[in-house]
Amino acid sequence: MQKQEYESKIQELMTLLEASKQLNSNLEMDEVLESILLQMVQVVGAEAGTLWLLDKQRQKIKASAAYGPSAADILNIELANDEGLVGKVIRTGVAQLIENVTENRDWTARVDETSGFVTKSMITVPLAVKGTVLGALQLLNKQDIAFFSEQDISLAVALANQSALALHNSQMYEELQQMLLSMIRTLAKILDARDPYTAGHSERVAKYSLWIAQKLELAVQDCEALYKAALLHDIGKIGVTDDILRKPDRLTAEEYLAIKQHTVIGADILSNIEPKDAMIHAVETALSHHERLDGTGYPHGLVGNDIPLFARIVGVADAFDAMTTARSYSKGLSFKLGAEELIRCSGTLFEARVVRAFTTILEECNYETDRYDAQQERGYGL
Ligand SMILES: [Fe+2]
Secondary structure, three states, rough: OOHHHHHHHHHHHHHHHHHHHHHHOOOOOHHHHHHHHHHHHHHHEEEEEEEEEEEOOEEEEEEEEEOOOOHHHHHHOOOOOOOOOHHHHHOOOOOOEOHHHOOOOOOOHHHHHHHOOOOOEEEEEEEEEEEEEEEEEEEEEEOOOOOOHHHHHHHHHHHHHHHHHHHHHHHHHHHHHHHHHHHHHHHHHHHHHHOOOOOOOOHHHHHHHHHHHHOOOOOOHHHHHHHHHHHHHOHHHHHHHHHHOOOOOOOOHHHHHHHHHHHHHHHHHHOOOOOOHHHHHHHHHHHHOOOOOOOOOOOOOHHHHHHHHHHHHHHHHHHHHHOOOEEOOEOOOOOHHHHHHHHEEEEEEEOOHHHHHHHHHHHOOOOHHHHHEEEEEEEEOO
């Protein structure tokens, strides 16, 4: 092998190593897809590229990441699961190198017609893990010279194998997150179903808490963690008996003490869930959502910022929902009166900036929270 060839092989290996290091350091699906595609385009020197993912349930292939002059038009295009070269590569699991697409009978011009891009030559490689094809990567138009080489395709295949593994991990991670959220939601529903007056309480408190967090410009990860913690804030009521929980009359001092225990019970239940790190916020929120700024809350009479932020937010959302929901003993306040009550207790029971964030939201939607729903939850991963 010539010295030059050695050098180019070493360069290839370095690129592959660097690419796989970056891929495996990330689990967020969109970023993984973008990163895979960008690495590929750079490594083989293509003008453009598209990453296609197979949606098994819908029997479709979707352009899930795109790079190049027509990227915005290509993104989200859907193909039938056997359409064109991409369909063929996904079906057979065999990479294809095509020097001139117009002379290839599997070529479908539909994507070019939609995007206005002119494809000349291309490499299409499968993204496969343990024999299962997840999608395909298409690299279009070799830059500077006319055609892709066999060396380009072997490089693309090697990188595609690394990428598929990262993609597989990311898909599994997303599925796990989805499963976790749906299980948390189910738990919250089971809890709310015990008392007809609290139907939907946990979901509403979680939704209000999320809106407040977004208004306060908390990081996306914090918003998601808060949403989950808020769904579980009353989980400790599982440990309070029905006759006390559903009692229509005034509670005795002893019964009130038993109700207050739901905070401690909830924290205890949630602290058993592994991994513990992931549950810290939920444990704190269950324990402290009835603490009040001036120290008059329970179970520990915490004051001001000693109350965790998530619990201060959920405390406001929870109090508002309790005030505005019909109970056996009261009809419930209107949303406007509920907001006025929060403002009245702002700075004493509730943190002023949290109350301000929430009452601003209520004003913005003219106290019709269903309208705010539609605006805010679109495009949000919850
Ligand atoms: Fe509570």
